[in-house]
Amino acid sequence: MQPAVSVGNVGQLAVDLVISTLGMSKVGYFYTDCLVPMVGNNPYATTEENATELCINAEVYAVPSKQLAVLQIRSPFIKNKYRPFCQTLLSWVKSCGFAKVVLLSSSHAYQRNDQQLCGTSLRYLLSPAVEKTVGDQMQRLNRRELEQIVTFPGVNDDKTFQVPGGGITRLLFTESCSKGIPIIVLLKFCSEGDNIPDALALSDYLNEWLQLTANQESSCSLAKSSRWKIPSSWKLLFGSGLPPTLF
Numbered sequence: 001m002q003p004a005v006s007v008g009n010v011g012q013l014a015v016d017l018v019i020s021t022l023g024m025s026k027v028g029y030f031y032t033d034c035l036v037p038m039v040g041n042n043p044y045a046t047t048e049e050n051a052t053e054l055c056i057n058a059e060v061y062a063v064p065s066k067q068l069a070v071l072q073i074r075s076p077f078i079k080n081k082y083r084p085f086c087q088t089l090l091s092w093v094k095s096c097g098f099a100k101v102v103l104l105s106s107s108h109a110y111q112r113n114d115q116q117l118c119g120t121s122l123r124y125l126l127s128p129a130v131e132k133t134v135g136d137q138m139q140r141l142n143r144r145e146l147e148q149i150v151t152f153p154g155v156n157d158d159k160t161f162q163v164p165g166g167g168i169t170r171l172l173f174t175e176s177c178s179k180g181i182p183i184i185v186l187l188k189f190c191s192e193g194d195n196i197p198d199a200l201a202l203s204d205y206l207n208e209w210l211q212l213t214a215n216q217e218s219s220c221s222l223a224k225s226s227r228w229k230i231p232s233s234w235k236l237l238f239g240s241g242l243p244p245t246l247f
Contacts, residue, residue, distance in 0.1 A: 013199030
């Protein structure tokens with residue numbers, strides 16, 4: 001599982017929730033020159049002792065009991081580095097023999113077409129390698145697949161899907177399809193701002209399918225979202241506040 005660096009950073013925030021809630025252990029780093037370099041303190045600190053541990057722009061976490069590995073990305077891509085990153089990532093996926101790839105992403109709400117304005121703001125995409133097995137699961141859950149749109153209206157009827165604001169989502173999906181790699185994209189339409197509710201909704205959308213955390217009896221969105229453990233780093237999501245000395 002991994003996020004796309006996309007509008008509102010919803011995928012990255014959702015991955016934060018999964019790592020924090022499952023108490024996933026960091027098992028390695030994903031070295032790449034395609035991301036802006038960065039370093040920071042432990043985003044999932046639980047004590048003063050582990051708060052000073054360092055994190056970098058791409059790290060791998062795992063929980064063997066659930067057969068789950070997560071790649072968290074924490075910085076934007078360097079210009080023109082999307083394709084090399086996808087190639088490196090898919091080579092790693094193949095070499096590790098992962099059963100499937102789950103990509104958590106988001107897309108600009110204001111660029112939805114008429115069909116996408118109706119109903120839920122959550123969508124999915126499936127590569128041919130998982131279309132039958134996972135497709136049946138999505139149907140049972142009454143999920144909606146991302147609608148295709150006409151590429152050149154009035155010129156031809158060819159249709160394709162678009163993910164405006166989705167970062168590497170479309171490229172990684174199409175590359176995975178061409179290489180026969182099973183990939184599932186889960187995304188949410190949203191706008192920039194306070195995207196915590198979007199991250200919680202996307203995490204719930206993921207959990208209803210994969211059952212990563214315990215089910216809640218109530219269907220109330222608040223009760224469903226309470227299953228997630230908020231990472232300590234989210235205290236600084238909107239900065240550290242104004243220093244009192246300014247006043």
